[in-house]
Amino acid sequence: MDAAQVVTPPYVAGPLQLRPFAGLMLAPHRVGDPSTGRAFARPYRGVAARLLRWQSRGLVTRDEAPALYLHEYTAAGITIRGLVGALDVSRRATRPEDRAVLPHEGIHPAQADDLADRMAEMGLNPAPILLVHHGTARLASITKAVSAGTPDHEFTDRSEQQHRIWAIRDETTLSDIAAELAEARALIADGHHRYAAYLRLQQREPGGPCDLGLAMLVDQATTPLFLGPIHRSLAGTTLDDLRSAAESLGMSCTDREQAEAVSALSPTALAATDGRAWVVVNLAVPDDQAAVEVLHRQLVPALPHGPTTISYHHTVDDALSHADPRSSVAVLMPAPPVDLVQRIAENDRLLPEKATSFQPKPSLGVLIRSLRDAADEPS
Known part of the structure; x- marks a missing residue:
């Protein structure tokens, strides 16, 4: 194995x-x-x-x-x-x-x-x-x-x-x-x-x-217990790669200022930045799924380049410190509701690694x- x-x-x-x-x-x-x-x-x-x-x-x-x-x-x-x-x-x-x-x-x-x-x-x-x-x-x-x-x-x-x-x-x-x-x-x-x-x-x-x-x-x-998100940074990819992946899946990817992008976070939307520009990706999330599933199982595989590594961050500041216009995108995640996590587990499914922070x-x-x-x- x-x-x-x-x-x-x-x-x-x-x-x-x-x-x-x-x-x-x-x-x-x-x-x-x-x-x-x-x-x-x-x-x-x-x-x-x-x-x-x-x-x-x-x-x-x-x-x-x-x-x-x-x-x-x-x-x-x-x-x-x-x-x-x-x-x-x-x-x-x-x-x-x-x-x-x-x-x-x-x-x-x-x-x-x-x-x-x-x-x-x-x-x-x-x-x-x-x-x-x-x-x-x-x-x-x-x-x-x-x-x-x-x-x-x-x-x-x-x-x-x-x-x-x-x-x-x-x-x-x-x-x-x-x-x-x-x-x-x-x-x-x-x-x-x-x-x-x-x-x-x-x-x-x-x-x-x-x-x-x-x-x-x-x-x-x-x-x-409070259920918070765990954010991601995607090394070896760019914000243009993320836009391309989202568009190939029929998802909208819109440029925003930082404050607007962060405030747009929701169970069906995530915010991403390379440290210079910000975008909001509106995900097509089925009722029985979490945003983190769509990210890892649809959006990441559709990236034209990378990621070479995915890192996990419990704070926004830590995630943003890994953003770089040349080499890394920070992705701010919404937290899934506890009831949804329970339903996913009861349906014999697993969330991607480090999806929750209780x-x-x-x-x-x-x-x-x-x-x-x-x-x-x-x-």
Whole structure:
């Protein structure tokens, strides 16, 4: 298989299950600290011992009893609340209606294999993947009741994210949550390759701690993640090439001033610049597709020259810094609606790579799952 090939990860079968686990938590002043990420770097086999040393110094705490956690965090004025637990990845869906977790982007097999190797060496799921769904009214009332109580942990981390965490151990509450999640279908918002790594670990060692992987499930109906675009720069092509491609497909490509071009961004229109001139490309986007699909599957293949490379940018300024009249075009993208992404995933289609940016993400180190401690998790 070509190492650059993108493939669809397997589908996990329902019912969707988030199980209690004994959470590891870094000390608040370590959470959100850029140096914390280096603690999970090579040599990976030394990470578990490093955390044990930190634990002896009071820099890591471990819950003595497994719990399902309600984690609320606030960043840039946006508050997100989600359930954090050990996601059951032990069963594969054989029919579309059996799927419980929906990827919307493909994965590079080599990258997923590498992540699985890292987690195995560390003996950890270092951070939860992010899942989103539209929860039931009953589930919303349960989590609201939990959040009305006194949090077990409350702090502001080094990156200024504010956190509140409730450990849920009451058997009735856990049973009620499980019942409300049983029929849920969750969309992967962040962590496609880590999700695929979970599945690889489970396939290597079925029936053990790798039957589960750490996940945070966010209800988009109550505290929605913000879905932003990821912009592109196309090296080895020009604005004239883009005009030619658009016209060959029957799409209009109109010259605009920068402000007008940016304001014209919509689900059916993108803005492009070479750093000197600007155009708006009006795409013929079918109702069940996103603009990013039309760009990659129609417009880019129609370019008379290039692109030699496509780069991805989370900010407009970063994308514009790569524009050059001689060699590169920056393409500003609209963000697809969450509901459209969900429909695309449910229809067994994948969006092009780096099509979505769900924000904000929680800081690293708030909740970690040890694979070595997983024997304490309820089955």
